[in-house]
Amino acid sequence: xxxxxxxVSPTGAVTVPVDPGPERSVTEVLDPGAARDxxxxxxxxxxxxxxxxxxxxxxxxxxxxxxxxxxxxxxxxTQILRQLWTWTVxxxxxxxxxxxVLITVEEAVIGFVVGVLLGIVCGVALGxxxxxxxxxxxxxxxxxxxxxxxxxxxxxxxxxxxxASKVVLAAILVFFAVFFNAFQGTxxxxxxxxxxxxxxxxxxxxxxxxxxxxxAFSWIIASMHTSFGFALIGAIVGEFLGANKGLGYLITFAQxxxxxxxxxxxxxxxxxxxxxxxxxxxLLEKRLLSWRPPQLSGADL
Amino acid sequence: xxxxxxxxxxxxxxxxxxxxxxxGVTKRFRTPTGGTYTALRDLDLTIGRGEFxxxxxPTGCGKxxxxxxxxxxxxxxxxxxxxxxxxxxxxxxxxxxxxQADAVLPWKTVLGNVAAGPLFRGxxxxxxxxxxxxxxxxxxxxxxxxxxxxxxxxxxxxxxALAQSLINxxxxxxxxxxxxxxxxxxxxxxxNELLSLWDQTRPAVVFVTHDLxxxxxxxxxxxxxxxxxxxxxxxxxxxxPRPRTVQEIRFDPAFxxxxxxxxxSLRDEVQLAYARQTAVAGVA
Numbered sequence: 001x002x003x004x005x006x007x008v009s010p011t012g013a014v015t016v017p018v019d020p021g022p023e024r025s026v027t028e029v030l031d032p033g034a035a036r037d038x039x040x041x042x043x044x045x046x047x048x049x050x051x052x053x054x055x056x057x058x059x060x061x062x063x064x065x066x067x068x069x070x071x072x073x074x075x076x077x078t079q080i081l082r083q084l085w086t087w088t089v090x091x092x093x094x095x096x097x098x099x100x101v102l103i104t105v106e107e108a109v110i111g112f113v114v115g116v117l118l119g120i121v122c123g124v125a126l127g128x129x130x131x132x133x134x135x136x137x138x139x140x141x142x143x144x145x146x147x148x149x150x151x152x153x154x155x156x157x158x159x160x161x162x163x164a165s166k167v168v169l170a171a172i173l174v175f176f177a178v179f180f181n182a183f184q185g186t187x188x189x190x191x192x193x194x195x196x197x198x199x200x201x202x203x204x205x206x207x208x209x210x211x212x213x214x215x216a217f218s219w220i221i222a223s224m225h226t227s228f229g230f231a232l233i234g235a236i237v238g239e240f241l242g243a244n245k246g247l248g249y250l251i252t253f254a255q256x257x258x259x260x261x262x263x264x265x266x267x268x269x270x271x272x273x274x275x276x277x278x279x280x281x282x283l284l285e286k287r288l289l290s291w292r293p294p295q296l297s298g299a300d301l
Numbered sequence: 302x303x304x305x306x307x308x309x310x311x312x313x314x315x316x317x318x319x320x321x322x323x324x325g326v327t328k329r330f331r332t333p334t335g336g337t338y339t340a341l342r343d344l345d346l347t348i349g350r351g352e353f354x355x356x357x358x359p360t361g362c363g364k365x366x367x368x369x370x371x372x373x374x375x376x377x378x379x380x381x382x383x384x385x386x387x388x389x390x391x392x393x394x395x396x397x398x399x400x401q402a403d404a405v406l407p408w409k410t411v412l413g414n415v416a417a418g419p420l421f422r423g424x425x426x427x428x429x430x431x432x433x434x435x436x437x438x439x440x441x442x443x444x445x446x447x448x449x450x451x452x453x454x455x456x457x458x459x460x461x462a463l464a465q466s467l468i469n470x471x472x473x474x475x476x477x478x479x480x481x482x483x484x485x486x487x488x489x490x491x492x493n494e495l496l497s498l499w500d501q502t503r504p505a506v507v508f509v510t511h512d513l514x515x516x517x518x519x520x521x522x523x524x525x526x527x528x529x530x531x532x533x534x535x536x537x538x539x540x541x542p543r544p545r546t547v548q549e550i551r552f553d554p555a556f557x558x559x560x561x562x563x564x565x566s567l568r569d570e571v572q573l574a575y576a577r578q579t580a581v582a583g584v585a
Contacts, residue, residue, distance in 0.1 A: 195374055196404035198392055200469065201421035210417075214408040291408040293451040 075260040080268065083261040093253050094245050104235050104247040105273060107163055111170025112231035119175045120220060123182025127216075128208055133183075140179070148173050149237055156242040166243070170234030177227040178220060185219030186212055218292075221285045228277045232270060318386030320473055320505035321348040321371055326380035327530075328366050340366040342530035344380070348522075350472070351503040355516035357567060358526030359574030364509040365401075367531070368475045371507065372398050384473065394422070397471030397504070399479040405450050405461050411437060412446040414461050418469040436464040439498065456487040460494070467498060474504045478511065492519060492547040500544065513567060517559055518547040525566045528574035535566050 057077050063069045064076035071079070087097040094100055126133040126140075152169045159165035189212050197211045239248025247266050254262025328341040340363040348354045356364050369375040370382050373392040382389045384396065405414045416433035420426065437446055440460040450458050459479060466474060480488045496519065499506060510516050516523050517539055525534045541555060550556055 190404075192400050192402050192404040193406060196398065196400060196465075197406070197417070197421070199372060199374070199396065199398045200418035200465065201394060202417075203421070206421055210409075211406065214406070291449045291451075 072258075073260060075264055079261045080264045083259075083265040084268070087250075087265065092250055094249055100246055100250055101269060101273070103163065103245050104232075104239065104270075107166040107235035107238065107246070108170055108228070108231040108273075111167045111234055112174050112228055114167070115171040115174025115227065115231065116178050116220075116224060118171070119178025119223075120182045122175075123179045123184075123220075124186050124208065124212060124216065127183045127186025128204075128212065144176055148176075148234075152234075152238055152241045155238070161242050161244060165241075166235045166238030166246070169238045170231040173230040173234040174227040177223045177230055181219040181223035182216055185216030188219070189215045214291075217288055221281075221288060225278065225281055225285075228281060229274060232274055232277075236270065318383070319347045320350045320352065320385060321346070321507065322381075322383040322386075323347075323367070323370070324381050324383075326367075326370065326377045326382060328363070328370060328375070329378045339530040341370075341377075342532050344532050346524065346533055348505055348507060350505055353499065353506045353508065353519060353521045354524060355508045355510060355520035355522070356524045356526060357510060357513055357516045357563070358531060359528045359567075359571045360511060362526050362529045362570070362574060363531030364526055365477050368398070368477050368507060368509060371473070372396050372475055374398075393473075394469070395472045397466035397469055397474045399462055399466050399474070399476045401478040401481060403450065403458055403462070405458055405465060407450050410447050410449055411442060411453070411461055414450070415464045415468055418465060422469070432468055433464075436468045440464045440494065454487075456483055456491060459483065459491055463491075463495065463498065467502070470502060470504075472504050474499075474506045476506065476508045478509055480515075481510070481512075488515070489548045495519070496543075496545060496547070513560060513563060514551055515547070517541075517556060517563070518545060518550050523563055525563060525570070528570045528577070534570065535563075537563050 060074075061076050061078060064071040064074055064079075091097065092100055126136060148169070151172060152165070155165040155168050159168065193211050193215065194207055197207050202210065235246070236248035236251070239246040240252055243249045247270055251263050251266045254260070254266065323344055323346045326341055326344040327339065329337045329339050332338050344367065346367070356367065358364050366375070370377050371384065371389065373389050373396070384393055406417065409417065412430060412433055415436055416426075416429040419429035419432055424432070434443075434446065437443060440463055442457060442460050442464070445453065445457065450461065453461070462479070480491050483491060492515065506520075508516070508519060513523075520539055523537045523539060525537070526532070527534045537559065539559060541550060541553065541559075551560075
């Protein structure tokens, strides 16, 4: 750890160390040789990553162009880019491309927010109140064992082809992921922390808000990372099942017209959306969990 | 020197009653395998107001259980626990507790942690923060108000915990091996600090420890507990003058004599507890 600790003199006076300033990375405090090695390693990794990309994408293009693989089924990178260009300039079958992206993102985001909030509220409530978990635990397990995608069909029947059915499907997918983590996180709160807060005078509500929730947030945030992915799946599968707009609709249309380039192009857009969401989630995590000690870096995927 | 702490309104408080009185207290726990484990059996113990009492005994004998009963975190299976003459029926706002493990909230700053008690009890934020700053200063952490616990050393976190308990001005302070995780030097410093802070408000203290030297250096009375199920084996008065400096008092001849006396009593229990532990280990 790079933080200096205060020195305590025998008289009990404390000499305050100068604020160490923003956290420095681990490599910087090591000797310059190690820092140079780290930079070299980083450069090596980046260039190898670029090489992998060139080989895979270039290889695909080459194999399709030379006819080793059938471009009709497999398409190829430049054809996918051309598809994206056409969609952007001329619009898609369902209207302008940005509109399709926006609709899918809207469904996913609303479903995500609703699912996360419900998941946290229900998870913490069941984690804190024994009676609730005893009564509802079994039902939640049963509902959870139903493959969520089939719920989508009944949602289309109930809510129609519009945005509502997709939002609800996305929310259901997100809810379970967040719920189980919030529940577990609530159960795993350090008993000493709870006892200490109670002894200091905290009411049950204060313990929930100021001890249980912040503690469970490490778990909840972990589930939020994966659950935006679930929200996107919910929105797109909902569109597969029945819609006349959105990225999922573009994919079904491309599938129906034997247009692999269209499927790949939509996949590419979805990937970009997911990556942006992942980045935003990282920012949120940093903010909410700023009290945690900086993690020692390791391979992270 | 002998000025009593300012009296606070004593609701339902019987004057003349001791701070803590345990009579015939038994505590059994249900074990995960379905059996019962008796932690305390027929324990009688009285601690006067403003008295500093150290409880020593072999590891795992039920010393901590005694504290949880007094604090109201757990109920006695049999017998009676009274605090200031009132039977304990829940968490008492007059009782402070310092845990063996870190129990400060890691997501709150030093200021937030120390101000937590008054805020939980409904004090306005400005006043709570002012009081917290005062206590942070008193425990020697001025300048660290905005740090989070992970940015502090173990000794500093203990200071936060101490300020966190004392800001509520408890009339009883329960301490469960609070300094056992600290290195020897920091421990001695913290002990001195504790004594001078205790002298300011003079709460009754129950200080659980397995370190006899620490117990004698700090306390007015030392209670020796038997190997589990625990009960009181003997109580010793420590008539060493105050104020004390814990690093130096152990060279006092009276200290050494007392140490030998109490150790005679404690040794048998420690050996018994150790023999049981190794027997269990041998079977397993």
